[in-house]
Amino acid sequence: MDLRPFLLSGEEAVLAGVFRRHAGGMCWFLPKGCPRPAAWVAVALTHFREVDPERIPALPRWWERPKWATADQRAARDVVADLEVERERMLDDLDRQLVEARDRVAVADTTAAEGLARLLSADGDALETAVRITFESFGFEV
Numbered sequence: 001m002d003l004r005p006f007l008l009s010g011e012e013a014v015l016a017g018v019f020r021r022h023a024g025g026m027c028w029f030l031p032k033g034c035p036r037p038a039a040w041v042a043v044a045l046t047h048f049r050e051v052d053p054e055r056i057p058a059l060p061r062w063w064e065r066p067k068w069a070t071a072d073q074r075a076a077r078d079v080v081a082d083l084e085v086e087r088e089r090m091l092d093d094l095d096r097q098l099v100e101a102r103d104r105v106a107v108a109d110t111t112a113a114e115g116l117a118r119l120l121s122a123d124g125d126a127l128e129t130a131v132r133i134t135f136e137s138f139g140f141e142v
Contacts, residue, residue: 002019002020003017003018003019004017004019005017006018006028015030015031016028016029016030016031016034017029026048026051028040042059046059115130115133116130116134118130119131119134
């Protein structure tokens, strides 16, 4: 049996854990009289859903519905919602700025490739032309 303990006693006895069944499923077990077994069931179902989402449905989350929320919960959730909207606005603005900055880089690269960068990258007649233009820009006659 493939046994993975969650909880051991001081004498190394397994008090809680999971084992794989021969048919391929898994079984979680807890000690008799375990407090809050519903919490363990929720954790187990969440784990089972991660392992096999086709067979195990998501847990109901009724407590997150606004009609069940306290005033503090609604206020806190409103702050989160407002921040999410602000975050999206800021990300959209940064994306726009990034596109503009990349466009400026492309223009600068093209300008450089057609101008001074030719001193480093050109050869032959193109290099001669680049050198002549550069000297003339400093006031020399070539």
